[in-house]
Structures are given as structure tokens and as C-alpha cells.
Amino acid sequence: MTDAPMTAPAATTTAGEVLSRYLNEQAGLFLRALPQAVGEAGARPGVLPSLNSPTGSAGTGELLRAVRRIGGALHTFGAAFEPSWAQESRTELRWLLNLLAQEPAYLRRSTRLLAALDTLSSTGSTAPLGSAGESTGPGMLAGHQGAPKARALLDRQLTLARTRAHSLVLQDLRSSRLHALADRMTLLVGETPLVAAAAGQSCELLLPQAAAAFGALGQAVQLLPLQRAAMAYQGDALHRLGVVPAAPVPAQGRPAAAGDADGALAADDAPWHRTRILVKRARYALEVCGRPSTELDGLDQVLDRHQEAADAAVTVATAARTPRITPATAYVLGVVHADQRLEVEAARYAFGRQWPTLPQHGWHEWASA
Template sequence: MAQQHLDPTDPTAAGPVTGDALARYLRSQATEFLRALRLHRESGGGGGAPGRAQPRPGDNGAEGSTGAALALRQSARRISGSLHTYRPLLDPDWSEGIRPELAWLSGTLALEHAYEARLQRLLLALHRLSGASVFPAQAVGTTAATAAAVGTAGPGVPPATTERGNLTVGAAKAGALLERQLTLARTRAHSTALQALGSSRFHAVADKLAVLASDVPLTPTAPATDLRPLAAAAEERLTDAVTALPLVTAGHPYNAEALIHGLSPDPAPHPQDAPWHQVRLLLRLHRYAREVLSLHGDDTPLQVRAQSAGQALNRHRDASEAAAAAAQAARTPRIAPATAYALGVLHADQRHEVEAARFAFQQAWQKQTVKTS
């Protein structure tokens, strides 16, 4: 497969894109962070009661807090990513001091939503696989919004009649077990996020970003330095990481080696997943680097072409983590055989979703390579 080498320059831009563009981008993201922080405080800062899968309909305070937390996380990620890509243009002590703090903040704020989305994904998959008329775990607190979404879920490919009967028997208990485990994890993540947002550590980060909104600590040479070589280096790291992926294997609809390893009792993370997660991170850094350049011109075509590849990698991450959650639930001591069977089928289903996402990424990336080669 031919490597992708996108032109890091923008043909619509006149002259170099210098550190001044980086300063404008960082100031705008810091301003967005402060705006989201104000909204979070005005909405009560709760993000929904602990243990509740989603805000209640009409609970504008909770919805506003959840949206504000998302905006905080997005701004923190963009600032952190830009500091990573363009670090030669920034004061090293300041940059290296705040980057780990931004990573801590965005990671902490992401956990609650991740557990909620994982639970919904697994319960919907259980319903699809079992063909049950009643949503698994619906009787033990599944939200109305999630239950309504079941009506739009595809039927999938059901197992044989006998196997479906066995799966239906265990699906409700498997769903209840997953809901208990992931709701508890979400509750803990919610409490951790609230503690983080009230901590002195967070206030120190917010104070630094308040200063960043008006004063970006660039190096003396940054205003005259072109950003494009640094953006091109970020793209090259992404291209190299994609080249190292087993895209030939991803071009097949079934990866037996991955499924066999995934069904083993080893609780370690799947060894094939890590490189794909790394590519997802590098693609995000590449996108943020291009956002800085886009302040100097129109970068929309590239973003549109890369969007499908990014969406495939997001699905890959979600399915991989959902499969791990199903496997972890299956290791619960003294669960009924039917429950363990349902969780095993669920795990295999999510590993197949992983392979489908890899195939989708391969198709998107090859299409993007052809268009830009």
C-alpha cells in the first residue's frame, strides 16, 4: 500500500504560518475552557446524580453540567495536543509543567461518560444477540432513553434456536451483572471527577489557563518560525504508525487469531489493540495540528477525508473496551453457567465489532491515500 504523504501547506494560505497562529489558537482554546468552567459552575457542577445512567429528561442543570464537562475535556485535550506538537515554540518549563496536568484532567473527566456509553453498548448488544422481547436488565434501572433506543437496534444475525434460547436465559442476568458493575464504576468516576474539579490541583490548572487566555509563553523565535514543518512531523508519525499496522489482516472480515486470544482466560489487554489505540491518538494529534494551521486558511477537505478514519478508530476503541468489560464480568465468581455463556457470546460479538472497525479504517485510509497520492 502506498504511503500517505499529505502536503502540509495550505494552497490558499499566503506566506508562512508562524507562532502567532499558535498563540491565537491557544488563547481561543483557553477562553473556551474558562467559558465551559463558568457554565459548569452555574449549572451546579453535578453532571447528574451519582449512579444515574443519564440525566433525567428536562433536567437542564444536569445536562448543562454534562455539556460543560465535555467542553472542558475537549479544550484541555486540544491545548495539550498543541503543546505536544508545537513544543519547540513554547517555554519548555511552562509547557512540560502543564501538559501532564491537562492529561490528568481530560482523563478524569472522560471516565464517567465512558462507563455510561460502555454499559449502553453492551446492553444493546445483548438485546440484539438474544432476540429477547424484554431488554436485558431493563427491570433493574435501565433508562427510558436507552430502552427506546432498542427499538432502532438492528436484529443482527441470531444464533441457532437452541443457542438463542440458552442466550436469552442468561442475557437478563448478564445485563443485570453488567449494569451493577459498570454503574458502580460510573458512580466512582463521577465522585472522582467532582473531587478533581474541587481540588487545589484543578484550580492551579485553571489559573494557568486563565493566564494563557491573554498571554501565551512563546519562545523569542516563535513569531518568525513556520509551524508547517512541526505539523508535517506529526503527520509523519501518524503515517509511520499506520504503516506498522497489520492492514492486510484488517482487510479480511475475520481475524481468527485475535478472537482466539480474546477468548482466553488471560485478563491482560489484547496485544493487537495497542497499536490501533496509538494510531487513534496520533490521528487526533494530527487533527489538532491542522486546526492550528486552519486559522491561516481553509483546511476543510482534509478534515472531511480523515473523519471516517477517526470514526472507525473510535468504534474500535469502544468495542475493545466493551469486550474487556464483558470478559471481566464473566470472571465474576459463582455466576450461573447461562450467565457466563451470555457474557462469552457478548465478548465474542464485541471482538467481531473490533475487527469490523479495523476493516472500516483500512478502507477509509486506503481511500484517503489514493486521493492524496
């Protein structure tokens, strides 16, 4: 399954034909993946998917992919569709996205954090001069009481979160809301509710709308501190490590202050998370136009990594507020938190280097087409 659409529009096709073909195809993928995703969820009530699969399960992954693309096309080329239908469809697709994305996200976060912990705790494999590595090796954790406890704590809390997300999925997969959405997609396979004008227009008219998606992305990127991010080791992430857990105190404690620190980090991350959404929209818009961009795919991956590291850091900071953990456990969580914020910084650095390589002249031309 590639991310690109199977067909590129010919010059003689209309805008309506291009959009219909794309949406019919994606709706078909949606309907094919849906029973598989339901089956996977239902076949394992309470049983969690294997850690070996980063996206949880194949059916859910395919379903999410189609949901994102249909939602993106309805947003970017909104003027071409019957307005209330497009609006309702987007709301329902967003609901399904939020529902289904949780469990795989917890699974990936678990994989990420436990792997980070294992790497941080072991100095064996990458010793540059050999001597240090040989003298320590994988058994090095034996004397450290903090790392295994921190690992067990994170594993327990993430497994709990995944179980909760899974229960929600199980519950809502039987809901009438999902059935209604499936019916909506079945109709979309047959016919796209286009406004009359779009049906006849040349497919070149899609380009200004794709260009608008690019314009929104460009504006969001202008607000990012790219100059700082593009210099390695400027401490963009680490100097904002304000998430320091309050000492474990019961209800009369001051969670508000810890919330302030989390809030400051979240506010710092927010424009990057917003950019990630806009990258995806621009990426799907180009797919609709039959001009997929490997540069955008790369930026999308970088910002996915940014989002996942930022979320993982929040999870670690939350775990560090667990009452009655040992100082050794807390120390390890501090190191892991810093490591995840470093991943955030590294992703920003990668974005700052890749963004200027994105070919941008094209969509300026389309905008004036």
C-alpha cells in the same frame, strides 16, 4: 460547535499569531465549559447523568474537547513554546483528561453493552423473510434466563464503576490543582508563552511540525497488521479471544493465567490504541494550520469505536469472572464478548479501507517546505 477552528491563517500572519489565536480560542472554550462541567457534577452528587446523553453532559464534553486540542497543539508545535510551561501544561491537561473522561466512557460502555445484549437476544426486527421475525418478536427473551441476568450483572458493575468515577470527579473539581489549571488557561486566553523565534516566523513554518505529526502517524500505521485487517472475516479479533474466565475460585485461584490472556489481547490492541492518539494529534495539528481533514475525522471516529469495543470486551470478560453466576449468564457473556471483539475486528477492517484514501502527498510537501 464545529471541530474546526473558526479562523484559517492568512499567508501574512506569523506562526506565533496562528498558534496564539488557536490556543486563546481553545482556552476560552475551556473556561466557558469549566463552570458548566463543575455545575453539572455538583448539581448531582451521586446522581448519574442520563443514559440519553452519550458523552455524559454537554459541559464535560466541551471541556474534554478543548483539553484534547490544547494538549495536542502543545505537543505538536512544542518547539514554539516556552519549554517548562508547555511541559507542565501538558501534564496538568492530561490529568484533567483522565479524570473527566472516565465517567462518560463508562456511560457509553453501558449503552453499548446493554444495546448489544438487547440486539443479540432479539431476532424480531431484522428477519429477512418476515416469517421468522413475526413468530418471535421482542417477547422472545421471556424463556431465556441468561440474558436478563447478564444484563443486570453488566448494568450493576458498570453503574458501580461510574459512581466511583463520579465521586473522584466531585472530589477533584474542588482541588487546588484544578484551580491552578484554570488560572493557567486564563493566562493563555490573554497571552501565549511563545519562544522569541516563533513569534516572528512565517506561519508556513508550522507545516513541517504538522508534517512530523503525520510522519509519526504513518510510522505507527506501518506497524499495524493492515493487510490482515483489510480482508473481511480473517478472524483477526476472534482468533485472539483468549480471554476465557477462570472458574470462580477464591483467593487461592490463579488469576495470573487469566491475566496472561487479557494481557495478550491488550498487547494486540495496544498499537491500534497508540495509532488513535496519533490520529488525534495529526487531526488537531491540521486544525491549527487551518486545514481540517474530514478523512482524519473519520479515522478518529473509527479508532474511537475500536477503543470502546476493546474496553467493553474487557468489561464483559471481567464480569464473567464474577463468582456464583449461572452457566446461562456466562454463556450470554461469552457471546457478548465475542460480539465486542467482532466490533474490534470490524473497526480494524474499516480503518484498513479508509487509511489508503487519506490524502498524504500534502504533508510530504510541507515537510520539505
